[in-house]
Structure formats: C-alpha cells, structure tokens
Amino acid sequence: MxxxxxxxxxxxxxxxxxxxxxxxxxxxxxxxxxxxxxxxxxxxxxxxxxxxxxxxxxxxxxxxxxxxxxxxxxxxxxxxxxxxxxxxxxxxxxxxxxxxxxxxxxxxxxxxxxxxxxxxPEACITAWQAVKHISKLQKGQDILIHAGASGVSTAAIQIACLVGARRIFTTAGSDKKLEHCRSLGATHTINYKEADFAEVIKRETDGRGVDVLVDYIGASYWQRNLDSLALDGHMVLLGFLSGVQLEKANIGPILFKRLTIQGSTLRSRSVEYQQHLAEAVEKHVMPKIVSGDFKxxxxxxxxxxxxxxxxxxxxxxxxxxxxxxxxxxx
Ligand SMILES: NC(=O)c1ccc[n+]([C@@H]2O[C@H](COP(=O)([O-])OP(=O)(O)OC[C@H]3O[C@@H](n4cnc5c(N)ncnc54)[C@H](OP(=O)(O)O)[C@@H]3O)[C@@H](O)[C@H]2O)c1
Missing domain, CATH: 3.90.180.10 (Medium-chain alcohol dehydrogenases, catalytic domain)
Structure with a gap:
C-alpha cells in the first residue's frame, strides 16, 4: 500500500x-x-x-x-x-x-x-480530557483556553459551554480567529499580540482569576498563567508551542493560591484510558454534533x-x- x-x-x-x-x-x-x-x-x-x-x-x-x-x-x-x-x-x-x-x-x-x-477524535477527546476529565470544570466557573482557534480549542470552548461555564476567556493571534472563537461560545476574547492576557483576566475577574486554564504554549505564558489562576485554580498543560525553558519564574502563586498544575499526553495513554474518554465523547458530544449543536x-x-x-x-x-x-x- x-x-x-x-x-x-x-x-x-x-x-x-x-x-x-x-x-x-x-x-x-x-x-x-x-x-x-x-x-x-x-x-x-x-x-x-x-x-x-x-x-x-x-x-x-x-x-x-x-x-x-x-x-x-x-x-x-x-x-x-x-x-x-x-x-x-x-x-x-x-x-x-x-x-x-x-x-x-x-x-x-x-x-x-x-x-x-x-x-x-483528537480534538474532542483531548478537549474532553482537559476540561472534564482532568480539571473537572464546574457549572458557573471561569475558564481560560489558549490558542482558541486551534483544533483542540475549538472543541474545548464548546465543551466549556456544555458544562455551563460562566465566562470563557480565550486568546488567539488575530481578530478573525477571535471572532470565530466567539461564534463557538467564547465570552471574552484577547488578541495576545495586542494585549497582555493576564491583565485582561485580572481586570475582567476583579482580580480573582480563572478556575481552569488550558494551555499549550508553555514557557512564554508560564508566569502569566500562574498570575491568571484563581485560588484553588487548575491548569492543564498539553503542549509547549513556545518552548520548555523558563528564564525566570516566581513560583509563589502555586503555594499561596493552592494551584494544581497537571500535564497530560493522550497518545501515551493505555487503550482503556482512551476508550473511557472516547465513550464519554460518543455519549455527550456526538449527539450534539449530529444535531448541529456542536460544530x-x-x-x-x-x-x-x-x-x-x-x-x-x-x-x-x-x-x-x-x-x-x-x-x-x-
Ligand atoms: N497533550 C495532549 O494530549 C495533546 C493532544 C492534542 C494536541 N495537543 C497539543 O495541543 C496544541 C494544539 O494542537 P492542535 O493540533 O489543535 O493545533 P493547531 O490547530 O495547529 O493550533 C495551534 C495554534 O497555536 C497558536 N500558536 C502557535 N505557536 C504559538 C506561540 N508560540 N504562542 C502563542 N500561540 C501560538 C497558533 O494560533 P494563533 O494564530 O492564535 O497564534 C496556532 O494556530 C498543540 O500544542 C498540540 O501539540 C496536546
């Protein structure tokens, strides 16, 4: 072949x-x-x-x-x-x-x-893993999803909507991408080339921060991610698009805000783990895809x-x- x-x-x-x-x-x-x-x-x-x-x-x-x-x-x-x-x-x-x-x-x-x-499969199962399985986003909570127009994030934004998130913040590198994120359900969009997302989160949440954060960018966002999380916040780290080396970091927020930072890769997981997530997607997301409610x-x-x-x-x-x-x- x-x-x-x-x-x-x-x-x-x-x-x-x-x-x-x-x-x-x-x-x-x-x-x-x-x-x-x-x-x-x-x-x-x-x-x-x-x-x-x-x-x-x-x-x-x-x-x-x-x-x-x-x-x-x-x-x-x-x-x-x-x-x-x-x-x-x-x-x-x-x-x-x-x-x-x-x-x-x-x-x-x-x-x-x-x-x-x-x-x-990859977008929906990864997004389900991050938003539901790992961080266990709850109805009424706030979430920040980076690279909002990426394949995974287009699914993550919609899963956050299904959960009933209060505010869905997302970042992207162009206004066209941000408009697309809003059409999927993002409530607050930030062009990371024009604004500091950590400042926007701080302002919009009155200094509280978000409960859940999904990141694939890594090094260049590390400090601002810690700064953007609320007390008991949960960050799911799925990639390192900007690199893995930190020049300088203040890890204080991890302790004082009692943060959970969890990495994950889907591909390294057992069939049983992946099957569990795929079944959840088949049950909760597929019917909405078929009805046109999930894009x-x-x-x-x-x-x-x-x-x-x-x-x-x-x-x-x-x-x-x-x-x-x-x-x-x-
Ligand atoms: N851990 C896991 O289990 C798992 C599973 C699947 C995917 N992933 C990871 O999830 C991420 C998204 O995957 P995907 O296939 O959905 O990607 P994708 O569709 O290619 O989207 C990635 C987007 O990230 C943004 N980006 C790239 N480099 C950046 C940087 N240095 N700083 C800020 N933004 C940057 C770009 O959008 P802008 O125009 O907005 O900058 C780019 O279009 C990847 O890192 C992938 O490896 C992880």
Missing part, C-alpha cells in the same frame, strides 16, 4: 510517498481503508523527529482517521466489513490502510461525512497528495479548527 513517509526528520519537504506492507489486524483490531485523516500539530513535531512515538506504534504519521472497514480481527464483534468508522489511534493514519483497536473505533453516524468524522470546525481539506502543503498551512498558524487530508480512489 501507499503511505506518507518521512525521508529524514526535518521540514515538510521531507514528506514523500512510498510503498509499505499493508498491516494485518490483530485479534482485537480492525483494518480500515482510509478515506480521511485529521492533521495535528503532533504530526509536525513527529515529522521533525521531536515526538517520542509510543512503543509498538506504527512509525507512520497520523493519529486519527475515518474510513471503511476492510477486515476485522478474530475477536472483533462490534464491527463488520463495510462499516463506516472513525477513531483515534497510536499512529499509522497517513496511509491507504491502517489498523485500529476496535475499542477505539466508533461508527460514523448517518449524515456525518468522512472529512468531518476524521476531524473529531466540528473543518478549516481546510487537502488531498493527501498535498500533505506537505497541509503541514505548511498548519505550521503557518493559518488554520481555524482542523485541517483534513482525503484519500480518493485515484
């Missing part, structure tokens, strides 16, 4: 197509003929050779996809050949075929396209032959929501 390969760790020019063996489903797995693939920041970091691929996972890029069941492992009873499925996987989605643990696969509901289905934001769809262009588009911070690749029958 054809797959996207990385010649040498590096920039998008290292992406190429090559022939690799078609994977065989283990007893608990299903083999899927891929129709669409969700692109993630993580794919770019992995392409650069900076992402530790979990032991035993495919080295091929891609952690989410949608497609048609080609064959099923001997223990699988929940899927049949020809079913339309989507889901999160440990790797291998940038290919014509991939295997996924049946516990992580979901049936695509009627009316949902392959493109939309492929854009759901799966697909910014741009590329043919997988344009994978390098799709990576450059995301690296340029152009996307609002998800970037998706499609595989035709060409």
């Amino acid at each position: 054809q797959a996207v390969l990385v010649k040498q760790p590096g920039d998008s020019s290292q992406l190429t197509f090559g022939q690799v063996g078609k994977p065989e489903p283990k007893p608990a797995e299903i083999l899927v003929k891929i129709k669409a693939i969700g692109v993630n920041r993580m794919d770019i970091v992995q392409r650069e050779g900076r992402y530790p691929v979990p032991a035993g996972a495919s080295q091929i890029l891609g952690v989410e996809m949608s497609g048609v069941v080609e064959s099923v492992g001997t223990d699988v009873t929940s899927f049949r050949v020809g079913d339309h499925v989507f889901g999160l996987m440990y790797g291998g989605a940038y290919a014509e075929f991939a295997v996924i643990d049946a516990r992580m696969a979901m049936h695509i509901p009627e009316g949902i396209t392959f493109e939309v289905a492929a854009a759901i 799966v934001v697909v910014d741009k769809v590329f043919s997988w032959k344009q994978v390098a262009e799709a990576h450059r588009y995301m690296e340029g911070n152009h996307n609002m929501g998800k970037v998706v690749l499609t595989i035709g029958d060409e």
Whole structure:
C-alpha cells in the first residue's frame, strides 16, 4: 500500500510517498481503508523527529482517521466489513490502510461525512480530557483556553459551554480567529499580540482569576498563567508551542493560591484510558454534533497528495479548527 513517509526528520519537504506492507489486524483490531485523516500539530513535531512515538506504534504519521472497514480481527464483534468508522489511534493514519483497536473505533453516524468524522477524535477527546476529565470544570466557573482557534480549542470552548461555564476567556493571534472563537461560545476574547492576557483576566475577574486554564504554549505564558489562576485554580498543560525553558519564574502563586498544575499526553495513554474518554465523547458530544449543536470546525481539506502543503498551512498558524487530508480512489 501507499503511505506518507518521512525521508529524514526535518521540514515538510521531507514528506514523500512510498510503498509499505499493508498491516494485518490483530485479534482485537480492525483494518480500515482510509478515506480521511485529521492533521495535528503532533504530526509536525513527529515529522521533525521531536515526538517520542509510543512503543509498538506504527512509525507512520497520523493519529486519527475515518474510513471503511476492510477486515476485522478474530475477536472483533462490534464491527463488520463495510462499516463506516472513525477513531483515534497510536499512529499509522497517513496511509491507504491502517489498523485500529476496535475499542477505539466508533461508527460514523448517518449524515456525518468522512472529512468531518476524521476531524473529531483528537480534538474532542483531548478537549474532553482537559476540561472534564482532568480539571473537572464546574457549572458557573471561569475558564481560560489558549490558542482558541486551534483544533483542540475549538472543541474545548464548546465543551466549556456544555458544562455551563460562566465566562470563557480565550486568546488567539488575530481578530478573525477571535471572532470565530466567539461564534463557538467564547465570552471574552484577547488578541495576545495586542494585549497582555493576564491583565485582561485580572481586570475582567476583579482580580480573582480563572478556575481552569488550558494551555499549550508553555514557557512564554508560564508566569502569566500562574498570575491568571484563581485560588484553588487548575491548569492543564498539553503542549509547549513556545518552548520548555523558563528564564525566570516566581513560583509563589502555586503555594499561596493552592494551584494544581497537571500535564497530560493522550497518545501515551493505555487503550482503556482512551476508550473511557472516547465513550464519554460518543455519549455527550456526538449527539450534539449530529444535531448541529456542536460544530466540528473543518478549516481546510487537502488531498493527501498535498500533505506537505497541509503541514505548511498548519505550521503557518493559518488554520481555524482542523485541517483534513482525503484519500480518493485515484
Ligand atoms: N497533550 C495532549 O494530549 C495533546 C493532544 C492534542 C494536541 N495537543 C497539543 O495541543 C496544541 C494544539 O494542537 P492542535 O493540533 O489543535 O493545533 P493547531 O490547530 O495547529 O493550533 C495551534 C495554534 O497555536 C497558536 N500558536 C502557535 N505557536 C504559538 C506561540 N508560540 N504562542 C502563542 N500561540 C501560538 C497558533 O494560533 P494563533 O494564530 O492564535 O497564534 C496556532 O494556530 C498543540 O500544542 C498540540 O501539540 C496536546
């Protein structure tokens, strides 16, 4: 089968197509003929050779996809050949075929396209993990979600709305992105290039701060994140887009405000952990996606032959929501 390969760790020019063996489903797995693939920041970091691929996972890029069941492992009873499925996987989605643990696969509901289905798992499961599972945001609480127009945050804003958050603050680098965040339910938006988000939070919350904060930026936001949290506040750290080294920091707020700071990566988790989150998303979010009350934001769809262009588009911070690749029958 054809797959996207990385010649040498590096920039998008290292992406190429090559022939690799078609994977065989283990007893608990299903083999899927891929129709669409969700692109993630993580794919770019992995392409650069900076992402530790979990032991035993495919080295091929891609952690989410949608497609048609080609064959099923001997223990699988929940899927049949020809079913339309989507889901999160440990790797291998940038290919014509991939295997996924049946516990992580979901049936695509009627009316949902392959493109939309492929854009759901990583964003919704990561956002659910941060907002509900880890920080346990409560109705009436305030939350700050950084990189508001990122794939994950477009889902996180809407999950915060579902919970009944009082105020949903979000940051982004352009007014167009902020307008989009407001259309998803953000109540307060901050262009981080024009204003200091910590000052805005302080002013808008009368110095109290937010109860929950979701961050992927890391070093450059560290101090202002601590300053923006309320007493007993909870920060979920999911990425380090600005780096990992702190020049100088005042860690006093961690003690005096009794802060909880928790990091997490989804991909390194057990199937059971991921399945638990996927089931919650299937139960609480999917019906709203089907009814149109929860928007799966697909910014741009590329043919997988344009994978390098799709990576450059995301690296340029152009996307609002998800970037998706499609595989035709060409
Ligand atoms: N830990 C986990 O389990 C997990 C799972 C999934 C994703 N993630 C992480 O979550 C983050 C979002 O992923 P995604 O795929 O949704 O990303 P994405 O759609 O590519 O969005 C990332 C956005 O972050 C902003 N950004 C980039 N560098 C920045 C910087 N130095 N300072 C401030 N803003 C910056 C940009 O928007 P602006 O134009 O607004 O600057 C960019 O468009 C990534 O860091 C990813 O690795 C973590």
